[in-house]
Amino acid sequence: MKRPLIPCPTSIEYLGGERSLPADAISYVKDETIPNEGYRLTVTDAEATLTFSTDAGRFYGVQTLRQLRDENSVVPFVKIEDAPKFGWRGFMIDSSRHIQTVDEIKTFIEAASRYKCNVFHWHLCDDPGWRLEIDRYPLLCELGAWRDGWGFGSDNMERYGGYFTKAQIRDIIDFCAARHIMVVPEFDIPGHSSAAVHSYPYLCCSGEGGDVKTSAAVFDGVLCAGKESTFDFCNGVLEEIIDLFPGKYIHIGGDEVPKDNWNNCPHCQKRLKEEGLKDGEALQGYFTRRIAAFIKAHGKTPIGWNEVLEAGLAPDDIVATKWHDREGRCDEFANRGGKIIMEETSHVYLDYDYHRTPLGQTYTYRPQPDSLTEEGKKNVLGVEAPIWTEWVETFDRMCYMCFPRLLAVAEIGWTDPAQRDYAEFKARAEAQRNVLADIGVKMAPYEDWDPEK
Numbered sequence: 001m002k003r004p005l006i007p008c009p010t011s012i013e014y015l016g017g018e019r020s021l022p023a024d025a026i027s028y029v030k031d032e033t034i035p036n037e038g039y040r041l042t043v044t045d046a047e048a049t050l051t052f053s054t055d056a057g058r059f060y061g062v063q064t065l066r067q068l069r070d071e072n073s074v075v076p077f078v079k080i081e082d083a084p085k086f087g088w089r090g091f092m093i094d095s096s097r098h099i100q101t102v103d104e105i106k107t108f109i110e111a112a113s114r115y116k117c118n119v120f121h122w123h124l125c126d127d128p129g130w131r132l133e134i135d136r137y138p139l140l141c142e143l144g145a146w147r148d149g150w151g152f153g154s155d156n157m158e159r160y161g162g163y164f165t166k167a168q169i170r171d172i173i174d175f176c177a178a179r180h181i182m183v184v185p186e187f188d189i190p191g192h193s194s195a196a197v198h199s200y201p202y203l204c205c206s207g208e209g210g211d212v213k214t215s216a217a218v219f220d221g222v223l224c225a226g227k228e229s230t231f232d233f234c235n236g237v238l239e240e241i242i243d244l245f246p247g248k249y250i251h252i253g254g255d256e257v258p259k260d261n262w263n264n265c266p267h268c269q270k271r272l273k274e275e276g277l278k279d280g281e282a283l284q285g286y287f288t289r290r291i292a293a294f295i296k297a298h299g300k301t302p303i304g305w306n307e308v309l310e311a312g313l314a315p316d317d318i319v320a321t322k323w324h325d326r327e328g329r330c331d332e333f334a335n336r337g338g339k340i341i342m343e344e345t346s347h348v349y350l351d352y353d354y355h356r357t358p359l360g361q362t363y364t365y366r367p368q369p370d371s372l373t374e375e376g377k378k379n380v381l382g383v384e385a386p387i388w389t390e391w392v393e394t395f396d397r398m399c400y401m402c403f404p405r406l407l408a409v410a411e412i413g414w415t416d417p418a419q420r421d422y423a424e425f426k427a428r429a430e431a432q433r434n435v436l437a438d439i440g441v442k443m444a445p446y447e448d449w450d451p452e453k
Ligand code: ACM
Pocket: 255, 256, 305, 323
């Protein structure tokens, strides 16, 4: 009679008995005392009531009801009180290394929304392809969206690529909004910019563009931080991104920026001197501060991978995504009031295979580690899991890598860690197989989830 709910609610009491419950038999009640995104659900013989204070809470209550219903629309008598632990329960899709269709993206979003995820971080440009239509810079899609060959070990030498039109992106934003998911676009600068530099060679230090990349590495396709024309370009692209995406946040990347070009560029060296900067790291800090200020002046909040914290920005000026932070800068930032999102390679990088990151390891991720003070813990916005697609060529492969591990991440984002029980979670996750299959998502076979390391 118990139902395999994911994420596990804050409290659930099975009252004994069950009933058939058609959708039109439910009373929806607004009650301002229910927390944001939370809901209360009561099903007995006498009543079926969903109580909430926000539309998101109502939506999450409906998702829970959906999971409570069996194939005959029978729901057990329950009393559920529920609200999320974190306000940020995200997933990131890399559409650069391999691109997905609009329908595939929607299928993935639909699946994530069933488990109460609420942020879609969209990695839209990188060295192997630019994927976002920008009117002012049409060559980004005419040239930067295409590479010579499929790359990444494929012997298919056909031109590979594509991009999302603004109309397609609006369609996806609307699809997300109906599911209470915020879309956070990523414009990854100044590194990972080979596709932009190929399209507009003046953007790099040498002025000689180079290829749209076909392999996995950190490349020197880096925007020149000395030339003013680089900032004109970034601001121009950002203005269109700000117009297109209604959410509060813009991700500006900032990860893995090699400094070799900058060290040998007269424009960059002139900038260093004029600004009194000591080296390339400091120049990236300068770059980040300017881009962050531009975004802030437009009423949005910038986010960056943890490298952006080198810029020494104030807690109010940027949010950091912690992915690989050897120096502990995210902890330091959170402990002095900065907001962070937990997205570490060790537990939630869903492109790592199940041998390296078994489901059990993902499930034990703690977004509020003891390295944070009590104040620092409060500044953890939540958790996010990326699917990088260097080695994820097809949608089925993407689903294999993400399900069930994204279900674990969804539960980490929603449910208090004291309630987590891995053995019991595995059974609940396996019970999602048919639900996901109906949506169009093929989950990895159970025996693949926890292989020998
Ligand atoms: C990253 O994985 N380069 C953020």
